[in-house]
């Protein structure tokens with residue numbers, strides 16, 4: 001039970017508290033589609049709303065689950081029945097300071113909204129998750145989101161220069177440019193903490209001059225191993241393209257079906273590359289050379305920005321395209337050293353060819369980051385069990401290759417049981433010690449990252 005009158009009275013607008021949740025199912029889940037009905041939802045409009053909600057929950061001993069746009073892929077903002085979901089989507093302050101090349105943002109600003117507002121000043125915010133038209137900056141910070149251009153420009157962490165955040169007892173803490181002194185680097189502790197340490201209420205980001213766009217190259221191979229070799233050749237040559245994306249043949253088939261185009265079907269794999277603008281011609285020529293020496297079957301080089309953006313749209317729709325093909329899709333996000341990327345894609349291709357399940361993969365090859373999708377066509381229990389086994393095999397293989405179980409989507413709820421596969425006891429113990437200082441009652445996003 002929640003004393004709703006008491007909480008509502010503390011909010012800027014009492015109607016921001018929702019306790020009748022019929023028709024509000026979007027607040028029960030993230031993009032994994034796991035759905036749990038919470039006790040209440042607060043649509044925070046301002047920082048005092050966040051402080052009031054967290055303080056109320058602290059006194060009542062109720063869990064609080066921060067939520068941005070719900071595009072997460074690890075169950076991070078899925079509540080439990082006793083929780084208050086604290087939605088930050090309405091906190092949309094957005095002030096660009098072109099002279100200082102920074103912006104001050106609310107956590108509910110959509111990543112693309114920031115890019116669009118910075119663009120007329122000749123500035124950009126580089127981290128670009130494929131979901132950038134939907135996800136929020138608060139969610140990006142919580143997950144330390146990556147994206148297509150991250151090999152070249154870095155991830156969310158590299159652009160955050162200040163945070164305001166509310167800890168479990170309702171205290172407001174400040175980091176970076178919001179703090180008077182530097183002190184401990186609390187900012188880096190908060191980034192990537194998945195809403196388990198504090199709720200972010202204000203964000204200062206660094207902007208950079210908008211880089212010119214390079215050439216786009218779409219190249220297909222009959223054999224995924226040849227695509228992997230091309231990635232290895234590009235990396236070994238010290239070339240850092242702006243984007244280097246890998247799409248395997250099965251994921252490409254899903255895209256063709258979804259886009260209803262007569263695109264590239266029955267290919268082994270595709271690489272979608274944007275060369276850097278500064279070295280456009282030299283880089284394009286060298287990359288083309290690697291593609292040809294690795295027996296590519298098709299190569300399209302696009303300098304026209306409109307036609308190139310059509311190719312990138314297809315890449316950004318890929319996740320939806322794969323999901324459309326199955327009753328249930330489990331999307332796992334692993335990363336390995338780029339030198340082992342070839343081994344991982346070969347392993348996935350073999351699993352698809354020889355195993356009982358349809359499995360495909362695409363991802364940010366330049367970072368060794370692969371999104372592996374396990375598809376269940378029937379959605380029945382037997383297939384779900386096979387998927388569970390397949391996911392565990394993938395995790396073992398990734399760790400054997402020196403990789404990590406989460407490239408960019410976080411541990412969340414779904415990978416919490418596997419945290420100890422990757423981290424030793426002392427390291428998990430240190431993380432839990434930090435958690436217990438900032439949130440001794442375990443009320444901020446419980447069951448995420450850690451099982452207990």
Ligand SMILES: Cc1cc2nc3c(=O)[nH]c(=O)nc-3n(C[C@H](O)[C@H](O)[C@H](O)COP(=O)(O)OP(=O)(O)OC[C@H]3O[C@@H](n4cnc5c(N)ncnc54)[C@H](O)[C@@H]3O)c2cc1C
Nearest residue numbers: 068069070071072076130136138139140142145146195200
């Ligand atoms: C089609 C698709 C493509 C994607 N591509 C990428 C990609 O290329 N790169 C990538 O990194 N991710 C990608 N993602 C995953 C997802 O978009 C990111 O993790 C994103 O950062 C989540 O933002 P969100 O606003 O949707 O957060 P939510 O899903 O709402 O929440 C995610 C986590 O953040 C916490 N949280 C949210 N707001 C706050 C806050 N203000 N304070 C504290 N905690 C908070 C939540 O509690 C939860 O743990 C993709 C997802 C989809 C569906």
